Amino acid sequence: xxxxxxxxxxxxxxxxAQIAGVSIPTVSKVLNGRTDVAQQTRERVExxxxxxxxxxxxxxxxxxxxxxxxxxxxxxxxxxEYFLPILEGAxxxxxxxxxxxxxxxxHYHSEEDAQWINDATDRSxxxxxxxxPTEEAIERLEQAGRPFVLIHNQGxxxxxxxxxxxxxxxGGFVATQHLLNLGHRRIxxxxxxxxxxxxxxxxxxxxxxxxxxxxxxxxxxxxxxEFNEIDGYHATRALLQLAEPPTAIFAGNDxxxxxxxxxxxxLGITVPDEMSVIGFxxxxxxxxxxxxxxxxxxxxxxxxxxxxxILVSLINEKPPETARVVLPTHLVERQSCRPLxxxxxxx
Amino acid sequence: xxxxxxxxxxxxxxxxAQIAGVSIPTVSKVLNGRTDVAQQTRERVExxxxxxxxxxxxxxxxxxxxxxxxxxxxxxxxxxEYFLPILEGAxxxxxxxxxxxxxxxxHYHSEEDAQWINDATDRSxxxxxxxxPTEEAIERLEQAGRPFVLIHNQGxxxxxxxxxxxxxxxGGFVATQHLLNLGHRRIxxxxxxxxxxxxxxxxxxxxxxxxxxxxxxxxxxxxxxEFNEIDGYHATRALLQLAEPPTAIFAGNDxxxxxxxxxxxxLGITVPDEMSVIGFxxxxxxxxxxxxxxxxxxxxxxxxxxxxxILVSLINEKPPETARVVLPTHLVERQSCRPLxxxxxxx
DNA sequence: GTGAAAGCGCTAACAG
DNA sequence: CTGTTAGCGCTTTCAC
Numbered sequence: 001x002x003x004x005x006x007x008x009x010x011x012x013x014x015x016x017a018q019i020a021g022v023s024i025p026t027v028s029k030v031l032n033g034r035t036d037v038a039q040q041t042r043e044r045v046e047x048x049x050x051x052x053x054x055x056x057x058x059x060x061x062x063x064x065x066x067x068x069x070x071x072x073x074x075x076x077x078x079x080x081e082y083f084l085p086i087l088e089g090a091x092x093x094x095x096x097x098x099x100x101x102x103x104x105x106x107h108y109h110s111e112e113d114a115q116w117i118n119d120a121t122d123r124s125x126x127x128x129x130x131x132x133p134t135e136e137a138i139e140r141l142e143q144a145g146r147p148f149v150l151i152h153n154q155g156x157x158x159x160x161x162x163x164x165x166x167x168x169x170x171g172g173f174v175a176t177q178h179l180l181n182l183g184h185r186r187i188x189x190x191x192x193x194x195x196x197x198x199x200x201x202x203x204x205x206x207x208x209x210x211x212x213x214x215x216x217x218x219x220x221x222x223x224x225x226e227f228n229e230i231d232g233y234h235a236t237r238a239l240l241q242l243a244e245p246p247t248a249i250f251a252g253n254d255x256x257x258x259x260x261x262x263x264x265x266x267l268g269i270t271v272p273d274e275m276s277v278i279g280f281x282x283x284x285x286x287x288x289x290x291x292x293x294x295x296x297x298x299x300x301x302x303x304x305x306x307x308x309x310i311l312v313s314l315i316n317e318k319p320p321e322t323a324r325v326v327l328p329t330h331l332v333e334r335q336s337c338r339p340l341x342x343x344x345x346x347x
Numbered sequence: 348x349x350x351x352x353x354x355x356x357x358x359x360x361x362x363x364a365q366i367a368g369v370s371i372p373t374v375s376k377v378l379n380g381r382t383d384v385a386q387q388t389r390e391r392v393e394x395x396x397x398x399x400x401x402x403x404x405x406x407x408x409x410x411x412x413x414x415x416x417x418x419x420x421x422x423x424x425x426x427x428e429y430f431l432p433i434l435e436g437a438x439x440x441x442x443x444x445x446x447x448x449x450x451x452x453x454h455y456h457s458e459e460d461a462q463w464i465n466d467a468t469d470r471s472x473x474x475x476x477x478x479x480p481t482e483e484a485i486e487r488l489e490q491a492g493r494p495f496v497l498i499h500n501q502g503x504x505x506x507x508x509x510x511x512x513x514x515x516x517x518g519g520f521v522a523t524q525h526l527l528n529l530g531h532r533r534i535x536x537x538x539x540x541x542x543x544x545x546x547x548x549x550x551x552x553x554x555x556x557x558x559x560x561x562x563x564x565x566x567x568x569x570x571x572x573e574f575n576e577i578d579g580y581h582a583t584r585a586l587l588q589l590a591e592p593p594t595a596i597f598a599g600n601d602x603x604x605x606x607x608x609x610x611x612x613x614l615g616i617t618v619p620d621e622m623s624v625i626g627f628x629x630x631x632x633x634x635x636x637x638x639x640x641x642x643x644x645x646x647x648x649x650x651x652x653x654x655x656x657i658l659v660s661l662i663n664e665k666p667p668e669t670a671r672v673v674l675p676t677h678l679v680e681r682q683s684c685r686p687l688x689x690x691x692x693x694x
Numbered sequence: 695g696t697g698a699a700a701g702c703g704c705t706a707a708c709a710g
Numbered sequence: 711c712t713g714t715t716a717g718c719g720c721t722t723t724c725a726c
Contacts, residue, residue, distance in 0.1 A: 010468060012703055023713045028705055038711060058471030059409035060703035063718050068406055070417075070449070078435040081428035081631075088425040091452055100466070101450045102417070105438055119447070121357060123719095124405035229635060258635045265637060284428075285632040288576060288605045290612060359719055370697040375721055385695060407719035410702050470703095 011052045020048040031056060069099045070125040071311060074116050076132050078105040081283060082253075082300070083131065086151060089304025090129055097312040099126065120144040127311045129304075132196070147314035149307045149323075154197045162314065162323035164307040168198040171296040171329035172205025175250050175278045178294070178331055180213050183340035184248040184276060186221065190235040190260070191252020193224040202252055202280065221246055225256060232259025240267055247340055248276035254283045257293055257336075272338035282332050292334035299327045358399045367395040378403060416446045417472040418658060421463050423479050425452040429600075429628060429647070430478065433498060436651025437476055444659040446473065467491040474658045476651075479543070494661035496654045496670075501544045509661065509670035511654040515545040518643040518676035519552025522597050522625045525641070525678055527560050530687035531595040531623060533568065537582040537607070538599020540571040549599055549627065568593055572603060579606025587614055594687055595623035601630045604640055604683075619685035629679050639681035646674045 013031070017024045022041060029037050030045040037045075048054075062068040071094050075083055087103075094101045102125060104116045117140050119125055127147040130137060132154055138161060141148050150163035172189075179187050189206045191199050207217055220242055225231035232251050236259065239245055251257035257279030264275055271277050271291055279286060279295035286293035306325050313320035360378070364371045369388060376384050377392040384392075395401075409415040418441050422430055434450075441448045449472060451463045464487050467475055474494040477484060479501055485508060488495050497510035519536075526534050536553045538546050554564055567589055572578035579598050583606065586592055598604035604626030611622055618624050618638055626633060626642035633640035653672050660667035 010470065013705095014703075024703090025705075025714085026712060029712090032705080036711060041711080053468070055465050055469035057410070057703050058469050059406050059415055060718090061705080062406035063404070063410050063702090063720085064704050064706085066718075073450075078431060078438060081431060084425060084428060084431065087450070088452065091425060091450055095451075095462075100471075103420075103434070103438055103448045103450050104442075105435065115442075118402050121400070122402035122405050123357065124447075258632075261637070262635055285605075288609055290608070290637045360721095361719075371719090372697060372721075373695085376696090379721080383695060388695080404719050407702090408721080410704085411719080411721050413702080 010057075011054045012057070013054075016045070016048050016052060016054050019052070020045045066123065067126050067315070068124055070102050071099055071127050071129060071308070071315075072102045072104055072116060072119055072125045073129045074104045074106060074131060074133075076106055078103075080255075082281060085300035086131060086304035086307075089301040089306075090308040091304070093305050093308035093312065097308075099312070099315075117141070117144065120146045120148070126315045129307050129311055147311060149311045149314070151303055151307045152196075152198060154195075160324075162310050162320070164303055164310070164325050164327065166198070166298050166303065166327050167329050168201035169205040169208075171280060171298070172202035172250075173209045174205075174329070174331050175280065175296050176206045176209035177212075178333075179248045179250065179276060179278060179337065180209060180215075182248070182276065182337055184246075185215060185340070186218070186244065186246040187248045187250060188221040188223060188235075188239050188246035189250045189252070190223045190225045190232055190256050191227065192222045194226050194252065196227075199227070199252055206250060225252065227253040227255055229255045229259040229262070232256030233263045234259070236260045236263035237267075240269070246275075247343060248278070248337070251277065251279045254279040254281045254286050254293065254295055257286070257295070258289065261289060261293075271336050272343065274344050276337040276340075276343065278337055287334070289336075291336050294334045294336045295332050296329050297332045298329055302327050357404075358401050359404070360401075363392070363395050363399065363401050366399070367392045413470065414473050414662070415471055417449050418446055418474050418476060418655070418662075419449045419451055419463060419466055419472045420476045421451045421453060421478060421480075423453055425450075427602075428630060432647035433478060433651035433654075436648040436653075437655040438651070440652050440655035440659065444655075446659070446662075464488070464491065467493050467495070473662045476654050476658055494658060496658045496661070498650055498654045499543070499545060501542075507671075509657050509667070511650055511657070511672050511674065513545070513645050513650065513674050514676050515548035516552040516555075518627060518645070519549035519597075520556045521552075521676070521678050522627065522643050523553045523556035524559075525680075526595045526597065526623060526625060526684065527556060527562075529595070529623065529684055531593075532562060532687070533565070533591065533593040534595045534597060535568040535570060535582075535586050535593035536597045536599070537570040537572045537579055537603050538574060539569045541573050541599065543574075546574070546599055553597060572599065574600040574602055576602045576606040576609070579603030580610045581606070583607045583610035584614075587616070593622075594690060595625070595684070598624065598626045601626040601628045601633050601640065601642055604633070604642070605636065608636060608640075618683050619690065621691045623684040623687075623690065625684055634681070636683075638683050641681045641683045642679050643676050644679045645676055649674050 013027050017027045027045055030042050073090055091101050120128055121144050129149055131151045133150055150161055153163040189203055223235035225235045249260050251260050260277050269275050279293050282295045282297035286295050310320045360374050364374045374392055377389050420437055438448050466472055468491050476496055478498045480497055497508055500510040570582035572582045596607050598607050607624050616622050626640050629642045629644040633642050657667045
């Protein structure tokens, strides 16, 4: 354990140097693990450092080196557990690289006075991880001239910025195909209106699967809805009003699926006996839903890790292996889907 | 919109000074809103700052002033949505104070090599928010001599460190009393073994409510269990093996309650027709459980806000109004509890 | 009101 | 191998 020195303030490199009877740069060299220090000198310095519990002042180092060791993670909001594993993954990798993660929540505030854009400029951070960025945010970031990586890039496809995404199209395709394989023909999709690219890809995947099965696309079965519980609920209520309701519902994400469950339960329709439901994301609570929800797994931890890894490479000016990665989704079968043949018919 | 200057690098205060035709300290004064600058000079400097999109270098300022504007939030882990509103609340207040939040997840790593304790020492942060700290962590933090605030202090009651907690005892009491008022007499509690102070208070509240109702404490009804789903599940399975099973279950937290639901569902026991269940925390998903879970609301956003507010005061050396706050919990009635009289009896 | 001078703690370049 | 010198960009006395 480090011994406390009499003064309240932490020792500086200068004091350590004086006590060890060497010059300041020598201490600095020891601190930075440089080889051009005599073994004996190194040991003496190390002993003093240990004894006085010396720790480098980061601000001074940052000023000198032009790097702060800080990475900013910018999220639209902090009240959705969807983001948690992304946070965790990014945090892990950033820490492994000896840096720290600064958290920013934009709350969808006007980009205009977005503080984080200044943070990108004032050299207080080395790089930025931007989750669900808008087109405008990306533009401003490009001008700031600091390394950044996009997570769930919502910008145009032409954008060549480093980014990490998931296979939303394939996810939508696979989810729909799963229902198709179970014999379902009238399959609804919820989440049509969401302007995010992931939402657009999901519905495109849904349509492609239908198309591959030579099934027509029924606009009545494509419901509006943002990625939240209440929209899943309303869409389901509407769906059940239809002359010919669907036998299966593909919810654009798990929150919506929870709303689907709630609406169905209110109407006395049981899952999967009378309705098959599939979600997207594989949030933890879907495993304990009743019945457990079949869903598409979105590799969120890996999303955070991959993005952070690219950013760290960028910061260290080692070109990353690939600056644009797409992580695969996969189907998680649980108990919310059933073959149409075994499913009871509604009047 | 700030115009870009020809050079790639951001302008420094020196360049701004030169362009505006004033000295460096004058620019600094303008930047810091000092009054001893002629109106005309100020405007000229401001114009140049605006035009060149100048932003202060934080590292330099931090070095000079000894403050970094960074607050470290240290969490045991990042994979439990319980922490999310705490994060959000802390983030809000920290940002309102013009500072930024650095995130650290200890993953319950040995305190020995805890990096965050160094961060506390190296002047790279101005203060620390410690969630669910161990006794040892607190001791080390006290030695580090930097402001800190504890959230969910698990340390001894004697500890006088600034802290924010919730009324776990009252929560336990109210939850139990609610069940008692409903006519239940055999009420189980899950979460006995958890060593955290909140767990201890909850069971104490449970016992006190029983005691107040002149009911004996049956050790068989006090189940072991950490605050997770699986332990709630196992405890429930065990409870149902009892010769005389409980008619109501008080789960130490919502994750456990989810496990209770799962076990009950497997056994074909319906909630609340055959078993009343109450949880603790009021996590978002409890509202969409089936049936929606009655639970004790833990004000987590406020926890984060309050802790951050105290820390900000401490950092600014304004003594906070109170350095030790306890936030009230309250009952959220939903549909998982029913009067014993209306509840079906199990064989 | 304004600016010259000093220095926060550290690292990099180079001379010895 | 070691130490001297020179700043990184900013804020702070303190003369003028």
